[in-house]
Amino acid sequence: MKISTRTRYGMRAILELACAYGSEPLQIKLIADRQKISNKYLEQLVSIIKSAGLVRSVRGPHGGYVLARDPAEIKLSEVFRALEGQTLTVDCVDHQEACESSSDCITRKLWKQMNDAILGVLENQTLQDLVEMTEKEKMNYQI
């Protein structure tokens, strides 16, 4: 149950964008430098969260990426699922039809509890919450 670097990198990138919300677009290159992530790899990750509708892009010089919505309107669950995939524990939790024993399967019940516990964390916080926490507690997400 490790979180992939894809998700970790992607989360940091969108946090940079959340922090810069309201300002000029941020370039991949700049974020990649700050976070010490491969430029080209980050390009693909940001493209994933763009496909999910969470960021918008601006092409050409002085282009870059901006958050598509107010950071207070973007739940962490949206970001996480875009990067890590929709399935949080096992397929049958969201799609009962994935297994015919779903309705009376005890392990499914367990995985659903775990699924909901994770969702509880991600559904109840937005990018804005993380940005504020960062400022308030003098934390960072730049390394």
Added chain:
Amino acid sequence: MKISTRTRYGMRAILELACAYGSEPLQIKLIADRQKISNKYLEQLVSIIKSAGLVRSVRGPHGGYVLARDPAEIKLSEVFRALEGQTLTVDCVDHQEACESSSDCITRKLWKQMNDAILGVLENQTLQDLVEMTEKEKMNYQI
């Protein structure tokens, strides 16, 4: 954040053993047949939970595996971690030294929340709880 089939199969196998606690040893072959898992693969999975000290083995005819302790004394977290690995989200959650920015990293804080949410589910239930729930709600873990 999908759970591997290793963990799903392993959890089902140990649940069979929990259910049979107090009786004769169960053979891999029998469990594998019931759960429709490859015999040889399950052998390896059970060997993992044996290494973790959760089950004991009996060799020779009429041998098999038995739970090493009372099912009420085996937390789901022990089983899960044996199968899925100790790390629940990211290394730095358990090992701060894994990253020098740990102390003021906002994403680590998020991953720790998620880590603890998962642990909350697994630490507070034992194999016995699942066995009882299975009986009480007429559920199963045999398919």
Added chain:
DNA sequence: TAAAATACTACTAAATTAGTAGGAATATAG
């Protein structure tokens, strides 16, 4: 028109997962 950026697509290397395979060791029953 040059330069700065994203967009797209294909490839690759490494790691992990999910097995398969075969035989060694051990215990039991007859």
Added chain:
DNA sequence: CTATATTCCTACTAATTTAGTAGTATTTTA
């Protein structure tokens, strides 16, 4: 003592996923 049933151990393999690299096309601005 021997056949048999079982775990034990180790090595191999195939498929999938992850983490990139690489190159070029497209768009926009100055």
